[in-house]
Amino acid sequence: MAYTRAHALLFLAPLLLIVLVMYGMMAWTVAVSLDDWVGMAPVWKFHGLENFRTLLGGALRERLFTSLRNNLIWLVVFIAPTTALGLFLAYGLDLVGRAERVLRPLFLYPIALSFVVSGTLWAWMYDPDAGVINNLFRMLGLGRWAQPWIADPHLATFCLVGAAVWQYTGFAMTLYLAAIRDMPREIFEAARVDGATDVQTFRHVVIPNVGHATMIVVAMLILVTLKVFDLVWVMTFGGPGISTEVLPFFMFVATFRQQFVGIGAAVSVLILILAVAVVVPYAWWSMRRLAA
Amino acid sequence: MKTASRLPWRVCIAGLALLWLLPLYVMLANSLKTIREITQSQYVLPPGGFEVQNYAVALGVLRHGLVNSTLVALPATALAVLLGSGAGFFLARLRFRHSQAVFFAATIATFLPYQIVLIPLTQLLADLRLINTRPGLIVAYLLLNTPMAALITATFFQTVPAEMQEAAALDGCGPVTFYWRILLPVAQLGLLSTAILIFTTIWNEFLIPTAMTQGTFNQLATPVLAGLKGNYAQLWHIQMAGATLTSLPPLALFVFLGRYFVSGLMAGTLK
Amino acid sequence: MIRRPRITQWLVIMLAAVMTAAPVLYAADQQQLVIYHWWTAGGERQAMQVIFDAFTKKNPSTKIVDNPVAGGGGITLKTVLLGMLAAKIPPDTFQSLSGAELKQYVDGDYVASVDDVWRAQKLDANYPAVIGKMTTFKGQHYGIPMNAHRANWLFYNTKLFNELKLAPPTTVDEMIAAAKRIKSSKPNVAPIAIGTREKWPAVFLFDVTLLSTGGPDVYEKFYTGQLNVKTAPEVRAALQKFKDLIPYLYQFHGAKTWSDIAGPMAEGQMGMMVIGDFAAGLLVQAGYKEGVDWDAAGFPKKPQEVFLMIVDTFVRPTGAKHPEATTAWLTNLTDPKVQGEFNIVKGSIAIHKAVPDTTYPDKLHQEASRTFKSKRIVPSSIHGVLAPPAFLSDWQDILTRFLYSPDINRALDEISSAMELDKVSDSSGWYWAK
Numbered sequence: 001m002a003y004t005r006a007h008a009l010l011f012l013a014p015l016l017l018i019v020l021v022m023y024g025m026m027a028w029t030v031a032v033s034l035d036d037w038v039g040m041a042p043v044w045k046f047h048g049l050e051n052f053r054t055l056l057g058g059a060l061r062e063r064l065f066t067s068l069r070n071n072l073i074w075l076v077v078f079i080a081p082t083t084a085l086g087l088f089l090a091y092g093l094d095l096v097g098r099a100e101r102v103l104r105p106l107f108l109y110p111i112a113l114s115f116v117v118s119g120t121l122w123a124w125m126y127d128p129d130a131g132v133i134n135n136l137f138r139m140l141g142l143g144r145w146a147q148p149w150i151a152d153p154h155l156a157t158f159c160l161v162g163a164a165v166w167q168y169t170g171f172a173m174t175l176y177l178a179a180i181r182d183m184p185r186e187i188f189e190a191a192r193v194d195g196a197t198d199v200q201t202f203r204h205v206v207i208p209n210v211g212h213a214t215m216i217v218v219a220m221l222i223l224v225t226l227k228v229f230d231l232v233w234v235m236t237f238g239g240p241g242i243s244t245e246v247l248p249f250f251m252f253v254a255t256f257r258q259q260f261v262g263i264g265a266a267v268s269v270l271i272l273i274l275a276v277a278v279v280v281p282y283a284w285w286s287m288r289r290l291a292a
Numbered sequence: 293m294k295t296a297s298r299l300p301w302r303v304c305i306a307g308l309a310l311l312w313l314l315p316l317y318v319m320l321a322n323s324l325k326t327i328r329e330i331t332q333s334q335y336v337l338p339p340g341g342f343e344v345q346n347y348a349v350a351l352g353v354l355r356h357g358l359v360n361s362t363l364v365a366l367p368a369t370a371l372a373v374l375l376g377s378g379a380g381f382f383l384a385r386l387r388f389r390h391s392q393a394v395f396f397a398a399t400i401a402t403f404l405p406y407q408i409v410l411i412p413l414t415q416l417l418a419d420l421r422l423i424n425t426r427p428g429l430i431v432a433y434l435l436l437n438t439p440m441a442a443l444i445t446a447t448f449f450q451t452v453p454a455e456m457q458e459a460a461a462l463d464g465c466g467p468v469t470f471y472w473r474i475l476l477p478v479a480q481l482g483l484l485s486t487a488i489l490i491f492t493t494i495w496n497e498f499l500i501p502t503a504m505t506q507g508t509f510n511q512l513a514t515p516v517l518a519g520l521k522g523n524y525a526q527l528w529h530i531q532m533a534g535a536t537l538t539s540l541p542p543l544a545l546f547v548f549l550g551r552y553f554v555s556g557l558m559a560g561t562l563k
Numbered sequence: 564m565i566r567r568p569r570i571t572q573w574l575v576i577m578l579a580a581v582m583t584a585a586p587v588l589y590a591a592d593q594q595q596l597v598i599y600h601w602w603t604a605g606g607e608r609q610a611m612q613v614i615f616d617a618f619t620k621k622n623p624s625t626k627i628v629d630n631p632v633a634g635g636g637g638i639t640l641k642t643v644l645l646g647m648l649a650a651k652i653p654p655d656t657f658q659s660l661s662g663a664e665l666k667q668y669v670d671g672d673y674v675a676s677v678d679d680v681w682r683a684q685k686l687d688a689n690y691p692a693v694i695g696k697m698t699t700f701k702g703q704h705y706g707i708p709m710n711a712h713r714a715n716w717l718f719y720n721t722k723l724f725n726e727l728k729l730a731p732p733t734t735v736d737e738m739i740a741a742a743k744r745i746k747s748s749k750p751n752v753a754p755i756a757i758g759t760r761e762k763w764p765a766v767f768l769f770d771v772t773l774l775s776t777g778g779p780d781v782y783e784k785f786y787t788g789q790l791n792v793k794t795a796p797e798v799r800a801a802l803q804k805f806k807d808l809i810p811y812l813y814q815f816h817g818a819k820t821w822s823d824i825a826g827p828m829a830e831g832q833m834g835m836m837v838i839g840d841f842a843a844g845l846l847v848q849a850g851y852k853e854g855v856d857w858d859a860a861g862f863p864k865k866p867q868e869v870f871l872m873i874v875d876t877f878v879r880p881t882g883a884k885h886p887e888a889t890t891a892w893l894t895n896l897t898d899p900k901v902q903g904e905f906n907i908v909k910g911s912i913a914i915h916k917a918v919p920d921t922t923y924p925d926k927l928h929q930e931a932s933r934t935f936k937s938k939r940i941v942p943s944s945i946h947g948v949l950a951p952p953a954f955l956s957d958w959q960d961i962l963t964r965f966l967y968s969p970d971i972n973r974a975l976d977e978i979s980s981a982m983e984l985d986k987v988s989d990s991s992g993w994y995w996a997k
Contacts, residue, residue: 001466007468011379012379015376019397019401021435096305103306115496117496121318272405286399
């Protein structure tokens with residue numbers, strides 16, 4: 001279809017402008033991270049990598065590494081169960097026939113909720129003495145399973161992760177289910193004729209064929225772990241102590257509460273570096289698919 | 293497949309589904325309990341009566357937030373889809389020299405955690421005198437969601453048969469007419485999916501309004517709900533009622549337009 | 564082939580246009596007072612209404628544009644407010660705390676002097692001298708305080724204390740002794756109630772500990788960065804005592820806010836609680852009676868009883884759009900009658916000397932008012948009155964962390980490095996200026 005420069009301008013200019021502004025803001029963040037900016041009004045006082053030095057080797061070292069460690073916990077403890085459970089459910093739903101229509105939404109609905117809602121809910125689920133989980137345990141005579149949950153600095157991050165697993169399993173499940181449904185039905189038939197059990201089919205037929213979906217799921221979930229902020233804010237506010245702080249939360253507190261804007265920007269840059277490692281390959285791969 | 297082998301799967305998955313429903317049940321059941329039931333730690337049993345009063349109290353607090361969220365999320369979604377679909381059309385249907393580069397750049401802008409632009413975004417809105425205003429929030433959400441809208445609509449537009457475009461071109465139909473008269477109506481379900489995804493994202497978002505708005509006039513529902521916790525500390529029943537109210541719009545979309553919700557969700561990964 | 568555009572398409576566009584435009588039309592031309600504050604919870608909200616009513620009676624043509632912001636001590640208020648100030652779109656007045664927090668606004672040139680109001684209302688004579696000091700920077704007054712909260716109260720469960728024949732403790736050592744008694748005779752009762760989910764109540768508890776072990780002079784020096792934290796014996800001693808309290812604290816404090824546990828304290832599931840006088844309002848609202856369910860005593864009484872003070876203040880932003888309204892608002896705040904009525908509802912006390920102690924209906928606030936006039940007033944560290952807000956944020960983290968892993972040497976290191984990073988002594992010079 002023939003088009004002119006004016007058409008290109010009309011259709012593309014808004015997107016280009018917005019994308020440009022986004023990149024401009026990223027560059028701006030990088031610039032701020034090199035400045036000694038304290039207070040909300042801009043202070044352009046270049047001091048090189050001083051903010052990064054404070055973060056990586058100076059006064060804020062421990063805090064940064066607590067956040068980094070928690071982000072790492074999120075990465076491992078969140079992604080593995082969410083992916084595995086999602087795949088398991090997808091395969092199960094493929095097998096249960098028409099019951100799938102009823103069951104599928106029951107796993108997917110949490111993704112429609114705000115983190116603020118799920119955080120509020122789970123804060124109560126986890127409350128040590130008033131909470132639903134401990135009371136449920138007591139009701140079932142399992143009182144010794146009761147835990148301090150979010151009041152325990154060693155458990156708290158895992159509690160937050162638990163809420164996120166609940167919220168995102170349906171997402172993984174949906175992508176996997178689509179992948180399974182995309183597979184040619186003959187493979188399953190062949191497996192059945194060979195007398196394979198469900199477990200064998202799962203191992204030898206399903207798993208080798210969902211690599212593509214796994215890549216998408218894992219990439220998306222990694223981005224979720226790098227963005228996690230709302231759950232921390234609502235459920236623990238970074239506490240007990242600073243035990244549940246993650247990079248975005250640290251960034252927010254440093255920037256907006258303490259007004260160490262330069263430091264906050266430096267933390268943003270660290271998030272940026274981590275995210276780029278995932279996003280750029282993913283974008284490249286998506287682009288190639290679109291071109292194909 | 294054999295019917296017999298389905299039963300254990302059904303039981304197992306239904307059991308897990310119950311577990312997944314527990315938080316929702318807790319939210320709904322406790323939003324209808326009296327404070328007395330709450331203080332007696334009756335969390336798991338169904339409510340004794342229907343304490344609709346809780347919703348009135350929660351609504352009293354959340355009222356402005358819900359209105360503001362609507363006044364921000366709807367126009368931001370509409371604009372993002374409109375602007376994004378134009379670009380999506382260009383990217384998907386009118387291949388041009390740099391289309392891949394644009395797609396690549398937009399993908400990165402979409403998927404990078406938006407926390408990294410939070411500081412400049414605050415400054416930008418402050419400089420535009422838009423900080424702490426609803427138009428300011430609309431601008432912020434447009435910036436964050438238009439690239440996403442462009443990418444998703446592009447994937448939907450790709451599924452429109454090429455013959456349709458060729459036929460239109462033969463009829464002497466230019467890009468504007470084709471986009472507006474043919475492409476949009478044909479792909480309207482894809483647009484709906486896109487809109488649902490973006491609306492839900494904006495409605496549920498928390499960081500932007502927390503950093504950029506204050507006060508009854510401009511604050512959105514999610515920060516108000518988060519604040520409800522602090523102000524009405526141990527009143528779990530009110531919190532649950534508030535959480536239910538805040539969840540209604542996205543849940544309604546999920547329940548009534550589930551297919552499009554899911555297809556938006558999947559398209560959002562650029563799968 | 565060519566379809567007509569669906570009506571929905573146009574609808575969407577109309578919707579987008581109208582809804583984008585609508586908020587802009589809100590801007591009205593009337594004489595206004597745009598105000599930002601953080602009094603949103605039940606009683607506080609009503610208290611604000613008292614001032615609004617008094618203001619409207621005096622200035623009937625001025626419309627109050629109220630922007631209450633939830634969040635204890637204005638944690639969330641400051642974020643956007645500073646953005647607005649930096650962008651030079653200030654409201655007509657906003658709430659601040661006197662002291663270090665106010666200094667932040669003064670240093671940024673965000674607020675203008677209020678010397679005119681201060682002089683016209685003779686506040687040098689009518690307010691205590693320390694309040695004058697907390698609002699004075701570069702030789703001028705920058706804020707009009709209106710009420711004072713006392714932070715050093717020990718709330719306790721009356722029935723429990725009567726039953727165990729316990730007298731209200733007067734020092735932290737006595738507090739520990741009482742806690743021991745409670746723990747041994749009532750193993751199911753948590754002796755000391757505390758909720759650190761919002762972190763800052765840990766500072767309340769530490770502050771009384773420091774006042775008890777070190778006294779007010781050490782307290783002021785510590786929070787203004789005048790002590791060498793790593794070597795000063797006073798800080799170590801206070802932390803040691805703070806550590807001794809830990810076994811008696813309510814064990815799940817990290818999951819609770821202070822208001823979550825005020826009820827259980829009055830119910831007798833917990834013994835006592837160090838918190839500001841604002842807890843009284845919550846307890847009364849929840850139906851617990853002073854003198855029957857709970858009581859409160861100023862704490863500590865030794866070595867010296869002080870009034871540990873949090874002051875709410877309103878300011879005049881630079882370049883506010885309705886300067887007359889701002890002046891009228893600030894003047895209204897200094898009216899003894901308004902202060903009296905406001906503070907009854909707010910649950911704090913008036914700072915104007917003309918307000919008699921008998922204004923307040925309850926024992927706690929009458930005592931507070933007496934103490935305010937007779938005892939030494941020490942600015943509370945909470946929310947950035949003495950030390951700057953940046954330090955307070957770190958300080959809360961250090962203390963809540965200490966409650967879980969009480970390592971004194973590590974805490975001292977953390978305090979000292981936070982004080983350096985947050986420039987505590989640099990930014991507290993104002994307190995020691997003559």
